[in-house]
Amino acid sequence: MPIFKRNPFGHILFLKKMIIRIFGLVSHGRYRKFNSLHIEGSEILRKLPERNVLFISNHQTYFADVAAMFHVFNASLSGRDDTIKNIGYIWNPKLNIYFVAAGETMKSGILPKIFAYAGSVSIDRTWRSKGQDVNRQVKNSDISNISKAIKDGWVITFPQGTTTPFKPIRRGTAHIIKTCKPVVVPIVIDGFRRSFDKKGLRIKKRNVLQSMVIKEPLEIDYDNESVADIVTKIEFAIEQHPSFLKVLSPKEAEEFIKEEEELNKKREFWSS
Template sequence: MVLFKRNPFGHILLIKKWIIRIFGIISHGRYRRFNDLQIEGSEIIRDLPKTNVLFVSNHQTYFADVAAMFHVFNASLKGRVDSIKNIGYIWNPKLNIYYIAASETMKSGLLPKIFAYTGSISIQRTWRSAGKDVNRQVKMSDISNIGKALDDGWVITFPQGTTTPFKPIRRGTAHIIKTYKPIVIPIVIDGFRRSFDKKGLAIKKRGVLQSMVIKPPLEIDYENDSIKDIITQIEYAIEQHPSFLKVTPIEEYQKYEEELNKKRKFWG
């Protein structure tokens, strides 16, 4: 029955739509009232094909980053320009947006399990588990699931695999790019770490200027660029290459961020 149509992962689209609607309404104020999300480059979203698009971004919280992207992507597709005003865009959301997340994160409670239904591609991390460093083989089923999601729509990934800034890009992201040859869209976010707790569920601070910059597609030679070449290109594109820290020590950079945020405060 059309009413119970499912996506390639077996999720009933009607249920997925309602979960996105409900959480979209609940979360909207986090980017409009309590804090101010400034968006740049959302016109790029409207020109993308319906499938085989990979978004690569730096990472600051477990859930708030993805939720903001769901808002921005859907608002842009409904004609908003660098804005998520008038939440009517969430009533008919794009249902083939997926995001890559650690399976242990998405199984850590009832709320994450509900979030997972909105589009999580849960993977087993090869380098860390339960807060400890590990070294294990990539599960081929994880790779094939990412390919399945790209074939069906858009995929969001945080290639550093952690919310800690300036960590190395994981090689798996470059392998995915060379294997499936998606259009790669870089996104740079800021302010989420200051405004939310690590999970991105609780508001830690109000009046923070959050930003999301959507950049043009990367120019990748899928056949000739090496894994290292692609990793370097991603590092620069999402502004996580070590050279971004060479001018200013990280302690000074963090202090500068706080001072800049105070100057930009809009909340009285």
């Protein structure tokens, strides 16, 4: 690989590889030593095409979720089955992995800015800005950049756009699916909210069992299914449909969501 070869976003691939290696080495113990990561479905990753894949997942922290996926994806592609044991896989990582993130999040400190170079597709959220609710138009450049990333490789997105559980799915994800027609792979994660702060940079609690379940790609009729149909399909696939709360009483469900929102407010950003 030429040392100054760049991806479609102008990032130098050699530099991106070095950043992934360093962050991989630093973060590996967070899922193997301080906590334990249970993985299911890694064999599914090895059957996916090199490009045009969209991963959809529930969201629990800003960065720990994505970092764990980088580990799991690269470990699986190197032949490991449901484990990230032996970090040698990070030496030659897949370089066309991207993740969709809010621009203001990726500019909130030196570490997020460096992490963004590892594969962030930064967008301006249409519903939230600087902690305030807003209502603004989707930028065509944001849609274009997500489409560009999907065409180039694998893209991770969190269609709820928030770390608070059981929030509505943003319809923009369904529009992207209908437009780009990617292979859509659901991922369900758990335990990250308990083990990390909201940013996912500081270890909040040790010996937590984290889990990541990779599911078979969704069957989607891109031309005939409506945006609403795809949204519902996403809700069930990442286990964030309101019906999943029915295992709790209405009062318990309300208290659960309220507690999570209050907990999110209390978690502080770990500064360097």
